[in-house]
Amino acid sequence: MNIQALVVKVASRCNINCTYCYMYNHADQSYLVQPKFMSKSTVEALKEKIKNHCLSHNLNSFFVVLHGGEPLLSSVKDLAFFLETLHSLHEDGINIIFAMQTNGMLISKQHCELFNKYNVGVGISLDGDKEVNDMYRIDKKGNGTFERVKQGINVAKEHMEFPLGCLSVINFQSSPIDLYEAYRSLGFSTINLLLLDENYDSIDQVPRLKNADWLIELFNYWYDLEGNKKTSIIKFEDFINLIFGSESSSESAGKGYNKLAVIETNGDIESLDVLKICGESFTKHKFNLHTNEFDDIFQSDLIDVYYNSKQMLCKKCLACPVNEVCGGGYLPHRYSSKNGFNNPSVYCDDLLMLITHIQNRVIDSLPENLIEETGIQKLTYQDAVKLIEEKLPTIPEPAYAKKLESFALSN
Template structure:
C-alpha cells in the first residue's frame, strides 16, 4: 500500500490510443519535436489497462477518495475500438470496487463517433466530449484528415446524434481551440447552436520559447484576451439557459472568493495525471511542449501514482502560489489567474519561473469580466 498524499490525483487520463486519424496542423502531440509517440504501442494492451486500473484503485483507497474521473484519450481514443474502451471502463470500476465512484468520459475528434459507440457509452454511462472549433470555415482551417479534407460536416453530424434524447445525458460538451483568425462571436454562435451543456475554450499550447500564433512574448498586447472578451460579452448577454463556458464560470467563481475547479485558473493544485499506451506515467501530455518536463520515467507496471507525485515536477505543478514567479506574485490579478497553466510558463533558461506566455491576455480577460460584473451589480443597485 502506498502512502496517502496531501494533494491526491482525482483525474486519470488514459491514452488508450497513441495515433490519430486527423492531421491537425496545430496539434501539440504530433506537430512538435517530441516524437516519442512513434515508439509507443498503437493502443493500450489489456495487461497495461489491468495495471493502470489497479494503480488507480490503490490511489483512491490510500487517499480515501469517494470518486475519481477516468478520461479515455489519445491520439484519437475511438481508434482503440469498442472492445478495448469497454474493457477499460469495466476494469477500472471493478478494481475500484463499490466504495469508489468511477466517472468515465471519452474525448474524441468525433469523426468515428457513431451509434454503435454511443450505445456502448450509454450502456457504461461514459460521457462524451467532442473537439469542434466552430463553424465550417473555423473548424476546417486546422482540423483536417490525412488527405487534407475538412471534417466539420462529419463531426457536426456526430454531435447532433449525441444531442438526441437517447444519448443527451452522455453529452459532456465541446472543446474548442482558440484561433485568432476565427471571428469570436461566430465561433460562439456556431458552438452554442449545437446545445452543448459546456464549452471549453482551449488556448493553443505555447511557451516563451515557442509562443502561440499571434502572441509576441515581448509585447503587452493582448490579442487572445480581446478574443476571449468578445466571446464573454456574447455569452454574458445571451438569454438564460445558453451553454456554460467553463473558463468564464471559473474566473467568476474565483472573483467571488471560491476556489477554481479548472487547471490554469486560480491557485488550486492540479489534480490530473496521464498514463500512456505503454503504461508510462506522465504529468501532462501538453508538457511535451516544454522539452519533456512532464516525463516521470515511471510506469504503472512497477510504480504507483504516489511515487509520481513525489517527483520535483509534480510537486512544482501542484504547489499553487508557492510555485509562482516574483512577477506573478506582484500582479493584482494573481489570485484569479494563478499564473496561468503551468506549461505556458516555460522558458528554456529558467524553466517555469515565469508568468504565463499569455500573461497580458489573462489579465485583460479577468479585468474585463470583473468590470462587467461590477456593472451588473451597479445596475441591480439602481434598479432596487
C-alpha cells in the first residue's frame, strides 16, 4: 500500500459559497479550526514526507493537486514558495506533477507565469453557462459568479501555455447539449463531470434513472460528434476504456486502488475530503506531516476502506455484471448512518443504465467480424437488473462487511 497523489489544501477558505459545497455547506464544519493558509514549515515538512515515501516505495513521480477552499487566495509569493519547494525534489530523482483546481476568479498574469514555469495543469470549476452556473455557484452575497470566472478564463487563455480543463458538478435542470456547447465555446480541453455529492442521509430521494436519461442524452450527442468537435468528457472516456478492459481507473470507476490522500493546511493527513459529507470531523485522524510518515495512515480503518473501496463492495455490487466498470461508484455516495459503507451508490441505478447504454453503443460501432471473434454481447439495463436479482441470493456476506458497517452511527 502506498500513496501516489495528494490533494493539498494550501488555503482552507473560499471566496465564493456554492450552495452544494461538501467543504462548507454539508455536515462537517471542521474547516473552521484550520489555519487559513499553509505555513512554510508545513510545506517543508510536506516535501520531506513526499521524499521519504517515494524513496521507500521506489516511486519516481508523484502527483500534487493544489486545492482549497480556493488556492489562489494564497499570495503569488507563497504559491511560488510551495511550487519551488516541491519542484526541488527532482534533485532526489522525484518528478512532481502539479495540478491546481480553482474557481478561476482570481487568476492573474503573475499566476499564469508560475503555472507555465512549473507546468501546473489548471482545472476551472464551473457548472455551465451563466444561467445554470449562477443557480448554485454564488458569492458570499448571493450573486452569481459566471462573469468573473469567465474573466479569469480569458486571462489564463492569454497567458498560459497549456489548455484549461473544466470540473463541473452536473446540474440536471440544465440542457446537456447546451452545457456541452457552453464548455466548448469557452475553449476547455477536457470536461470532468461530477455527480452531486450526496449519500443516503443527505439526499431527499434516491434518484431513479432520471439522471441516467440526462447523461445518456449527453453521451449520444458527444459520441456522434466529428473528431474536431469532440471535447474530451473524462467520465465517458473512462467508461469506454474500462468496457474494453483497461486497468486504469479513477476514484469513482474501475477496479484499481485509491492511492490518494489529503493534506490540510495544518499538515493533517486525511482520507478523501469529500467523505466530509458523512459527518462532523469524519475524516479526522491523528496523523500529521510534522509527526508522521505517509505509511502511518494505513493504520486508519477509513483510509483502508477508501484505498480498497473498489474491492470492498456490497453484495448487490458483487452481483452486478458491470461492477468492474462502475467500481461500486464513488465511496462517499455509498454512505448511510444505518449501514456505514455497506451499500451501493445512491446513483447505482443511474450508473447501471448509463454503463449498459454506453457498452451497447460501443458494440454497435465495432466491425461485425470483431464482434464474432470476441463473442461480445449486448447487455440491456433490464437484463442486468434481472442478473443481479438472480445472483444476489447466492452471494455470502463478505468478510469485510463488518468493517464497512463499523462507520454506521449505531457503532
